[in-house]
Amino acid sequence: MILPSQRHLFDIPRDVCYLNAAYMTPLTKAQQEIGAVSAAQNGRPWEVFPEDFNPTSDKIRNHAASMFNVRADDIAIIPSVSYGIATAGKNLIIEAGSNVLVIEDQFPSNIYEWQENAKAAGGAIVTVPTPEDHDWTSAILEALDHPGAAYSIVALPQVHWSSGALIDLVKVSKACRKLGAALVLDLTQSAGAMPTDIAEIDPDFAVFGTYKWLMGPYSLCFMYVAPRQQEGQPLEQNWLARKDSEDFAGLVNYQDSYQPGARRFDMGERSNFILSPICVEGLRQLQEWGVGNIADTLQAINTRLCETAAECGFNAVPDQFRSPHMLGLYVGSKGRDLLASLKDAGVFASLRGEMLRVAPHLWIDDHDMDVFEVAMRSV
Numbered sequence: 001m002i003l004p005s006q007r008h009l010f011d012i013p014r015d016v017c018y019l020n021a022a023y024m025t026p027l028t029k030a031q032q033e034i035g036a037v038s039a040a041q042n043g044r045p046w047e048v049f050p051e052d053f054n055p056t057s058d059k060i061r062n063h064a065a066s067m068f069n070v071r072a073d074d075i076a077i078i079p080s081v082s083y084g085i086a087t088a089g090k091n092l093i094i095e096a097g098s099n100v101l102v103i104e105d106q107f108p109s110n111i112y113e114w115q116e117n118a119k120a121a122g123g124a125i126v127t128v129p130t131p132e133d134h135d136w137t138s139a140i141l142e143a144l145d146h147p148g149a150a151y152s153i154v155a156l157p158q159v160h161w162s163s164g165a166l167i168d169l170v171k172v173s174k175a176c177r178k179l180g181a182a183l184v185l186d187l188t189q190s191a192g193a194m195p196t197d198i199a200e201i202d203p204d205f206a207v208f209g210t211y212k213w214l215m216g217p218y219s220l221c222f223m224y225v226a227p228r229q230q231e232g233q234p235l236e237q238n239w240l241a242r243k244d245s246e247d248f249a250g251l252v253n254y255q256d257s258y259q260p261g262a263r264r265f266d267m268g269e270r271s272n273f274i275l276s277p278i279c280v281e282g283l284r285q286l287q288e289w290g291v292g293n294i295a296d297t298l299q300a301i302n303t304r305l306c307e308t309a310a311e312c313g314f315n316a317v318p319d320q321f322r323s324p325h326m327l328g329l330y331v332g333s334k335g336r337d338l339l340a341s342l343k344d345a346g347v348f349a350s351l352r353g354e355m356l357r358v359a360p361h362l363w364i365d366d367h368d369m370d371v372f373e374v375a376m377r378s379v
């Protein structure tokens, strides 16, 4: 279903055409109000009780579980994507002589950990080069199927963060299982903008940054951990993640065991009283709109933006390999000038390599489309 513009829910000035959801989504007016209330509550710590440390975190886990078709118990709350990938890195072994597979120009939070670990294990990072036809899925499957291929870990996104090209993770996951390789996902540029069924993909770890398409606040992320990995080691030894931590009077009865499921992987201070309610409201709003409806609507908006760009001589990844929500336009060496001219016209996008990355959301309306068209034609 195509949704009408939701601009009225955001505080976006009329002269701003914000096509940069892949960089950071604005908090809604409701989230800003909730944030002001939760900050004010922190001015009265005598009203914050031990029983307040879990309910908002549980709401985040519940929303994540229903959006991604997993159990709330499988969700850990973490501060950043790199933290989640480091947790995966601490728990997954790179066998001697085996490698880690990534794709070209992948976001660094899902690269650096593997570079370090591969070096320490005597393995290597194998990078799948950008396929000319943008069919990443076939290129990755071919690499995994290559005679003599030895991979311990396959570390991927669902959507390339600069081109918006899609990867079929269900197919990739099947190939990983055949090889005995663990699958680690950074879903920051797809979760919330297009339907993602984690139960069907069945990764070992999947990390979700929230401040883009999941409409959360910066510094609050979550991570799916497959039940088969839930006996693993957390990155830090955080007291809230230990058994019986609800009993503040008994915290020095040190516990060897953890809270159930993926909670052992929670970051310290995950109760974050200011950011958590903002995060919950963002997830609630997404579920009210419906992720399928968001994808349909963003696809319709992007189709129009793509046509305008093509008329101006800038092409995107072909339709069949493109995500519904993000558009990478090849601008070559003209990128910096183009970005600056668009900004002068009130149009905000990002430059990533040779791609102008255009990422609208539901605040976009017909006026924004006209502003984009006039700005593109004038440059």
Ligand SMILES: Cc1ncc(COP(=O)(O)O)c(C=O)c1O
Pocket: 022, 023, 079, 080, 081, 082, 083, 107, 109, 157, 161, 186, 188, 189, 209
């Ligand atoms: C694909 C992707 N992953 C992760 C991040 C952010 O990572 P971190 O939370 O480690 O700063 C970004 C930010 O642009 C991103 O585009």
